[in-house]
Amino acid sequence: VLNYFETKCRASKEITDRAKTRIPGGVQHNLAFNYPFPLAIEKAEGAYLTDRDGNTYIDFLQAGGPTLLGSNYGPVNERVAEVIKRSGPVTGLFHEYELKLAEIINRYMPHIEMYRALGSGTEAVMAAVRGARAFTGKNVVIKVGGAYHGWSDTMVYGLRVPGTFRMNAKGIPFGATGSTREAFPHDLGLLKRKLIENRLRGGTAAVIVEPVGPESGTRPVPKDYNAKVRELCDEFGALLIFDEVVTGFRLGLGGAAGYFGVTPDLTVLGKAVSGGYPMAGGVGGRADVMAVFGSGLDGKNGAHVQVGGTLSANPLSCAAGYFAIEEMARTNAPVLAGRAGDRLTRGLQRLVDKYGLPYVVYNQGSIVHLECSGVLLLDMRHPVKLLKENKPRKRLMEQMSAAYAAHGIITLAGARMYTSMADTDEVIDDALARFDQVFAL
Ligand code: PMP
Numbered sequence: 001v002l003n004y005f006e007t008k009c010r011a012s013k014e015i016t017d018r019a020k021t022r023i024p025g026g027v028q029h030n031l032a033f034n035y036p037f038p039l040a041i042e043k044a045e046g047a048y049l050t051d052r053d054g055n056t057y058i059d060f061l062q063a064g065g066p067t068l069l070g071s072n073y074g075p076v077n078e079r080v081a082e083v084i085k086r087s088g089p090v091t092g093l094f095h096e097y098e099l100k101l102a103e104i105i106n107r108y109m110p111h112i113e114m115y116r117a118l119g120s121g122t123e124a125v126m127a128a129v130r131g132a133r134a135f136t137g138k139n140v141v142i143k144v145g146g147a148y149h150g151w152s153d154t155m156v157y158g159l160r161v162p163g164t165f166r167m168n169a170k171g172i173p174f175g176a177t178g179s180t181r182e183a184f185p186h187d188l189g190l191l192k193r194k195l196i197e198n199r200l201r202g203g204t205a206a207v208i209v210e211p212v213g214p215e216s217g218t219r220p221v222p223k224d225y226n227a228k229v230r231e232l233c234d235e236f237g238a239l240l241i242f243d244e245v246v247t248g249f250r251l252g253l254g255g256a257a258g259y260f261g262v263t264p265d266l267t268v269l270g271k272a273v274s275g276g277y278p279m280a281g282g283v284g285g286r287a288d289v290m291a292v293f294g295s296g297l298d299g300k301n302g303a304h305v306q307v308g309g310t311l312s313a314n315p316l317s318c319a320a321g322y323f324a325i326e327e328m329a330r331t332n333a334p335v336l337a338g339r340a341g342d343r344l345t346r347g348l349q350r351l352v353d354k355y356g357l358p359y360v361v362y363n364q365g366s367i368v369h370l371e372c373s374g375v376l377l378l379d380m381r382h383p384v385k386l387l388k389e390n391k392p393r394k395r396l397m398e399q400m401s402a403a404y405a406a407h408g409i410i411t412l413a414g415a416r417m418y419t420s421m422a423d424t425d426e427v428i429d430d431a432l433a434r435f436d437q438v439f440a441l
Contacts, residue, residue: 001399004406005036011052012040031064031412032405035398039405044071046422049410057410058431060344060368060417065216065246066271066280068333068366069324070422076275079323080316089316097318104325105273105284108253111263112284116293117313117321121245121270122150124281125208127293127307128266129154131283132206132239134292134305139179140198142207142238146185146214149243149268154180155208185219188228195236204238206266211256212364216246216416218371220362226262233265239289245270245281249325250418251365252334259365265289275324279317283307333421338365340423347432355439368417372400403441407434 005013016038020026027038039057043050047070049059059071069076087095102115118124129141141154149155153176181198183191191207198204209229213221226242233240242264247256249272257263266285274280284290292305328334345363348370352359360371373393401414409431411417419428 001403001406002036005402008055009037009039009051009053013037015040015052032061032410033398033401033413035402039410046070046072047420047424047427055408057405057408058427058434059410060419060431061410061412062418062420063276064271064412065250065418066274067276068250068272068337068420069275069327069331070420071276073275073324073327076320076323076327080277080320083315083319087315090311090314092310095315095318097315097322098313100322101273101318101325102284104322105269108325108329109248109255109257109267109284111257111286112267113287114290115269115282115284116290116307117279117282117318118307119279119309119312120150120281121243121268122152122281123307123309124245124268124270124283125149125155125243126152127305128241128268128283129206129208130307131289131292131305132241132266133179135289136203136205136237136239138198138203138205138238140181140202140204141179142181142183142191142194142198142204144185144209144214145182146219147208147210147243148215149208149210150245153177185214185221186225188225188232191229192232195232195238199236204236206239206241207233208241208243210243210246211260211262212247212251212367216367217364218369218416220364220369223260226256226260230262230264239265241266241268243268246367247364248272249328249334250337250367252338253325253329272324272328274317274321275327277317277320277324279311279314280321331421334365336421337419337423340419340421340425340428341366341368341417343425343428344368344417344419344423344431347428348435351432351435351439354436357439366419368419370411370415370417372396372415400438403438404435407438409434 016026030038040052041049042052047058049057105112105115118127133139153172156172181194183194195204207229211226213219230240242256244255244267248269251259266289268283270281293307294304341363345361345368348361352361362369373396397414401411404411
């Protein structure tokens with residue numbers, strides 16, 4: 001594997017070495033890991049990525065999820081280019097694609113009666129929790145341990161609250177998480193106890209969940225989990241927020257809400273909502289709750305919750321989202337990507353059985369998990385133990401990620417794969433032949 005990187009990826013090494021002098025850590029964003037060094041990508045097309053040395057890879061990273069139609073999708077690019085030709089990427093005033101995007105989201109996700117476009121999933125989560133607090137007049141928001149909701153102070157991965165799981169919390173002031181509580185995945189009894197505890201101290205504004213389970217289903221939840229969380233929210237007068245940054249459109253045009261048949265009060269969208277174009281994020285939901293984001297121009301100044309920024313709802317990302325969602329509906333992309341995910345999962349399971357490996361393979365449609373550490377992190381109740389276990393797991397993931405790359409497959413950190421509409425049976429079977437070579441090592 002190291003030999004592959006040394007001999008075949010010289011141009012990647014050269015430019016990423018140079019980057020170390022001007023970019024902290026040498027990379028800005030790399031979900032595929034950096035071992036032994038990052039690959040620098042030159043070209044993306046459909047199911048494939050090509051690096052600066054001309055090596056081509058099957059791309060199961062899919063940029064972390066947004067490119068459900070396949071990378072660099074021509075029909076959307078062409079229509080976006082028309083919009084840019086006419087208005088440029090930004091004007092700062094209202095334009096029709098803001099409305100068209102909100103309308104098409106509502107068509108496929110009817111519970112999103114109103115929608116506000118923002119700059120990223122992180123921003124949209126910030127808006128959702130702020131809106132929930134403003135609407136309910138309550139402070140506390142409950143998240144689930146290990147769930148990722150972006151990198152804002154109050155929602156970052158692990159909280160700096162004694163006794164809970166800590167991760168990536170450097171630089172966050174202790175007080176920032178004072179109104180955030182964490183419940184452990186699967187433990188609905190604990191969630192209920194937190195809701196009871198909060199009721200005595202002013203109540204819970206919202207419970208926010210990733211509907212497939214923390215970290216895009218790396219810790220999967222039972223099928224009726226969301227319905228039970230919905231019931232608890234209703235019992236305690238808390239809003240239910242679905243973070244559908246990954247699942248929105250990917251699990252179907254109706255997102256996880258449609259997939260599980262559970263209706264949240266607020267939904268956070270990201271990634272696919274801009275079809276792979278930048279500024280992917282927004283919050284939507286019940287009209288009465290969304291009214292808190294009113295502009296203040298409608299005479300309801302009291303309800304005005306401050307969100308948004310210079311590039312929010314720009315024509316580029318709104319038009320790209322609108323065209324992408326139209327294309328996803330026309331082509332049936334979520335179903336095709338899901339079938340590719342099923343085929344990949346079945347094939348990987350056969351290989352795992354063939355070699356008797358201690359790996360766990362499963363998928364939720366086009367989200368495919370290949371847990372190579374033999375430890376499925378279902379239980380977040382023992383933070384210290386898990387932190388210790390996580391170190392060798394991370395190392396193993398790095399090495400697996402590099403081994404897959406050396407055999408022409410890019411994954412998300414060696415453990416997760418997103419399939420897209422571009423992943424035909426031929427692409428999946430080619431990938432499986434490559435996995436076979438890795439597992440045979
Ligand atoms: N929520 C979830 C479930 C995510 O997976 C992510 C990004 N991976 C985010 C929020 C944050 O979105 P963004 O990276 O666009 O800020």
